Amino acid sequence: MPSLYIKGNILRKEDRGFEKALMDTLFNKLDPKRRPFCIITPHNVADIIATIRYAKSIGKTISVCSGGQSWSANHIRENNILINMGGFNHFQINKEKLTAQVEPGVEGGMFLNALMNQNLFFPTGHCKHTKLGGHLLQGGLGWNSRKFGIACENVTGLDIVTANGELVHANASQNTDLFWAARGAGGSFCGIVVCFHLRLFTKPLYSGAITQAYDMKHLEEVYRWAYEVGPQVPAAAELQLLMSRRVLKFLGAGIEASVPIFADSKEELEEAKAFMLQSPIKKKAFLSTPFVPYQVTTMCRFRAIHYPENHHWCVDNMWTSATIDELLPYLKGISKALPPAPSHMLWRNWHPSNRRADMAFSVEDKIYLGLYGAWKSPLQTRKSCTWATDWMRWMSHLSSGIHLADENLRNRPARFMLDTHLQKLNQIRAVRDSSQVFSTWPTCPYSSYDPRVLYP
Ligand SMILES: Cc1cc2nc3c(=O)[nH]c(=O)nc-3n(C[C@H](O)[C@H](O)[C@H](O)COP(=O)(O)OP(=O)(O)OC[C@H]3O[C@@H](n4cnc5c(N)ncnc54)[C@H](O)[C@@H]3O)c2cc1C
Structure with missing residues (x-):
C-alpha cells in the first residue's frame, strides 16, 4: 500500500x-x-x-x-x-480596506472580538466557538445577518485545494464555478478551503438586546403577535423566540423573546426597538427589560447558555411561510412534548432580503423553526434522539425547505437548495471532482440527483 x-x-x-x-x-x-x-x-x-x-x-x-x-x-x-x-486558524484584518483573510479553523467569537477592537464587524455565528469554515460554506445566519447579509454573501474570494491537488483562487472573475458553489454547498463542496477572503463592516454604533419572557399559557398570543409583527421588524433587529422548560436558564417553562439590535444611528435604534417596547402583549410578560446595551461578545455568552457543551443533540429545522393558524397546533404540540432544557425550539423571524447574490445557497423563508433536543447520558439516546426529527417530519407539509447547518439529512431528507441550484452544483462537482474523491451530503449520492430521495 x-x-x-x-x-x-x-x-x-x-x-x-x-x-x-x-x-x-x-x-x-x-x-x-x-x-x-x-x-x-x-x-x-x-x-x-x-x-x-x-x-x-x-x-x-x-x-x-x-x-x-x-x-x-x-x-x-x-x-x-x-x-x-482545525489547525488552520490564523487570520489577517485590513482595517483600511475593510477586508480580512481567515482560515477555516478560526473561531467566530475570537475573530469578532479582534474585529470589534478595531471598530469592525462581521456576521459570525451566535455562539463564540462556531468555526468560520462550516459557517461560511453552509451559508451562515450570523449576528446582524438580516442587515449585513448571510455570512457567505460577504465572501469575496477563496483559496481552495481542488480534487486535482491544485491550489487555486476563486472569486467573481476566476474559477467562478467554485466561487458560486462555495457559498452554500456546505458538506458537498468539491474542494478544501484553506482561506476565505471576506468583506467587513464598520462596527454598529449601538448594540444590545431587549428581552421579554412569557409563561407557556400565553403561547398562542406570543406566536400570533410574532407572526403578525414579523414583516415589519426592521432589519437591524432579530426577533427570536426560544421555547423551553427553563426560560433564561433559571425560570420555568415558557417563551423567551430576545431581540438583539445593531444600529448605526439613534434613529435606527429607536425604530428597531419600537415593536418590542410597544408590543400589545408586553404586559403579559413576567419579565421585560428595556433595551440594554451589550457588546456582541456578551450576547454570545447569553446564547451559549442554551447550547452547553458535552451534550448529545438531535437537531432538525425548517423554513416556512405557513399561516399562523396552520402552525399553531404544532407549536402547541411541541410545547407539550418539549424535553427538559437545554432542549428548546427556536422561532426566528427571518423575512429574507430579496436581493441575494447568485450562489449555491438558495433556500430561505419568512420563518425559521429549529428544534434542538439535548440530553446528557448515552442511556437516554434511544428515548431522546428522534424528538426533533419526528416533529419536523409531521410538519413537513408546511415547510419550504431546511437550513443546512442545523439539518438532519441522514434521518430526514429534505430540500435545502433550489432544484436548479442543486443541478448546477452537481454539474460543477462532476467536472471538478470527476474521480469523486470528496464526499457529499449523506442522502444525495454523487451526481445522481434523485428528487425522490430529496423530496420523499
Ligand atoms: C453551539 C452552536 C451554535 C451554532 N450557531 C449557529 C449560528 O448562529 N448560525 C448558523 O448559521 N449556524 C450555527 N450553528 C450551526 C453550524 O454547524 C455552524 O454554523 C457551522 O457549520 C460551524 O462550522 P464548523 O466549521 O464547525 O462546521 P463543520 O461541522 O466543521 O463543517 C460543516 C461541513 O462543511 C464542510 N467543511 C468544513 N470545513 C471545510 C473546509 N475547510 N473545506 C471544505 N469543506 C469544509 C464539511 O463538509 C462539513 O461537513 C451552530 C452550531 C452549534 C453547535
Whole structure:
C-alpha cells in the first residue's frame, strides 16, 4: 500500500488516541457509529495536496471538518479519510480596506472580538466557538445577518485545494464555478478551503438586546403577535423566540423573546426597538427589560447558555411561510412534548432580503423553526434522539425547505437548495471532482440527483 508522508498528524483507526481525536471533532457528543479509516490534521497546504493524492491512490474518499459544529456530524464517514482543518486558524484584518483573510479553523467569537477592537464587524455565528469554515460554506445566519447579509454573501474570494491537488483562487472573475458553489454547498463542496477572503463592516454604533419572557399559557398570543409583527421588524433587529422548560436558564417553562439590535444611528435604534417596547402583549410578560446595551461578545455568552457543551443533540429545522393558524397546533404540540432544557425550539423571524447574490445557497423563508433536543447520558439516546426529527417530519407539509447547518439529512431528507441550484452544483462537482474523491451530503449520492430521495 502506498505511504503518506506529511508534516501534519496522521492517526489511523488502530492508533492510540484515535477515538479521542475523532470525538474532539464533534460538538454534538452523539456517537455517529461511523469511523473513518484515518484522521489527517494537515500542517500546511502541501499536506492537503499529498493527502488528496494518497486518497486517490488507495481508493478512499475524503471528508472535511473545520470545527465539527455541524449537528449531524456529516464529516464523519465510514472507512474514509477525514481531514481536520482545525489547525488552520490564523487570520489577517485590513482595517483600511475593510477586508480580512481567515482560515477555516478560526473561531467566530475570537475573530469578532479582534474585529470589534478595531471598530469592525462581521456576521459570525451566535455562539463564540462556531468555526468560520462550516459557517461560511453552509451559508451562515450570523449576528446582524438580516442587515449585513448571510455570512457567505460577504465572501469575496477563496483559496481552495481542488480534487486535482491544485491550489487555486476563486472569486467573481476566476474559477467562478467554485466561487458560486462555495457559498452554500456546505458538506458537498468539491474542494478544501484553506482561506476565505471576506468583506467587513464598520462596527454598529449601538448594540444590545431587549428581552421579554412569557409563561407557556400565553403561547398562542406570543406566536400570533410574532407572526403578525414579523414583516415589519426592521432589519437591524432579530426577533427570536426560544421555547423551553427553563426560560433564561433559571425560570420555568415558557417563551423567551430576545431581540438583539445593531444600529448605526439613534434613529435606527429607536425604530428597531419600537415593536418590542410597544408590543400589545408586553404586559403579559413576567419579565421585560428595556433595551440594554451589550457588546456582541456578551450576547454570545447569553446564547451559549442554551447550547452547553458535552451534550448529545438531535437537531432538525425548517423554513416556512405557513399561516399562523396552520402552525399553531404544532407549536402547541411541541410545547407539550418539549424535553427538559437545554432542549428548546427556536422561532426566528427571518423575512429574507430579496436581493441575494447568485450562489449555491438558495433556500430561505419568512420563518425559521429549529428544534434542538439535548440530553446528557448515552442511556437516554434511544428515548431522546428522534424528538426533533419526528416533529419536523409531521410538519413537513408546511415547510419550504431546511437550513443546512442545523439539518438532519441522514434521518430526514429534505430540500435545502433550489432544484436548479442543486443541478448546477452537481454539474460543477462532476467536472471538478470527476474521480469523486470528496464526499457529499449523506442522502444525495454523487451526481445522481434523485428528487425522490430529496423530496420523499
Ligand atoms: C453551539 C452552536 C451554535 C451554532 N450557531 C449557529 C449560528 O448562529 N448560525 C448558523 O448559521 N449556524 C450555527 N450553528 C450551526 C453550524 O454547524 C455552524 O454554523 C457551522 O457549520 C460551524 O462550522 P464548523 O466549521 O464547525 O462546521 P463543520 O461541522 O466543521 O463543517 C460543516 C461541513 O462543511 C464542510 N467543511 C468544513 N470545513 C471545510 C473546509 N475547510 N473545506 C471544505 N469543506 C469544509 C464539511 O463538509 C462539513 O461537513 C451552530 C452550531 C452549534 C453547535
